Amino acid sequence: MDKQATLHYVYDPYCGWCYGMAPLVSVADETEGLKVVAHSGGMLAGDQAQKISTEWRDFVRPHEERITALSGQRFGKAYQEGTQFDYAVELDSAPPTAAMLAAESLAGAGIRMLKCLQTAYYVEGQHISERAELIGIAVELGLDAGAFAKAYDAATLNVTEHFRDTQALLEALGGRGYPTLAIEKDGKLSRLHLGRYIGKPELFRQALAELLAPASATSSMQGACPSQAAFA
Numbered sequence: 001m002d003k004q005a006t007l008h009y010v011y012d013p014y015c016g017w018c019y020g021m022a023p024l025v026s027v028a029d030e031t032e033g034l035k036v037v038a039h040s041g042g043m044l045a046g047d048q049a050q051k052i053s054t055e056w057r058d059f060v061r062p063h064e065e066r067i068t069a070l071s072g073q074r075f076g077k078a079y080q081e082g083t084q085f086d087y088a089v090e091l092d093s094a095p096p097t098a099a100m101l102a103a104e105s106l107a108g109a110g111i112r113m114l115k116c117l118q119t120a121y122y123v124e125g126q127h128i129s130e131r132a133e134l135i136g137i138a139v140e141l142g143l144d145a146g147a148f149a150k151a152y153d154a155a156t157l158n159v160t161e162h163f164r165d166t167q168a169l170l171e172a173l174g175g176r177g178y179p180t181l182a183i184e185k186d187g188k189l190s191r192l193h194l195g196r197y198i199g200k201p202e203l204f205r206q207a208l209a210e211l212l213a214p215a216s217a218t219s220s221m222q223g224a225c226p227s228q229a230a231f232a
Helices: 016-020 022-030 054-071 077-085 094-107 110-122 131-140 145-156 159-173 201-212
Strands: 005-011 034-040 180-185 188-192
Touching: 005 022, 005 159, 016 022, 016 054, 016 110, 022 034, 022 110, 022 201, 034 094, 034 110, 034 159, 054 077, 077 110, 094 110, 094 131, 094 145, 094 159, 110 131, 131 145, 159 180, 159 188, 180 201
Parallel strands: 005 034
Antiparallel strands: 005 180, 180 188
């Protein structure tokens, strides 16, 4: 079945809440009639890039505890006891974003690459700002190393423009940060509010099915329109 609607997913590779929302994004990616497009915001790109530090660790850990409590997504020992204490680790959103763009250009695998990057960093503690690590992850994903390296190098030249486009989209949606999701259907773009679905992917699957149902079907449903109520 052709994709009839698009889910725009505004994220950042180093956004822990985006990792927490990963099961919902997986559900969306599996949904018939829905294409998921990832837009990286560049939270730690350019002048905002930094290294792991005590201050960074103290900032993210309370959030990660809450993410696990709400979503069930767990952060690995290699990440929490290794990477978070390695002060040489670069936190730069540009390289993993370029990897996502390269995977999408090669095989339409941007979302799959993003999931692999999140697992690599938050579970396995890999350094996802390093080119060699990213090529290794691409190979694990089934992509040819040489083709991916070429596509990755090309994507790095366009990543700043990608960040600008994402920020423009985020502003248009009235989003305040990451993750922000919106459905584009029948020429209309509507932001999705995901609070009630964190940790409940099957409930989200049901809501998406209702949202994507033909107008003739949704008009006969009792209660409020899903686009107004289901994502409140």
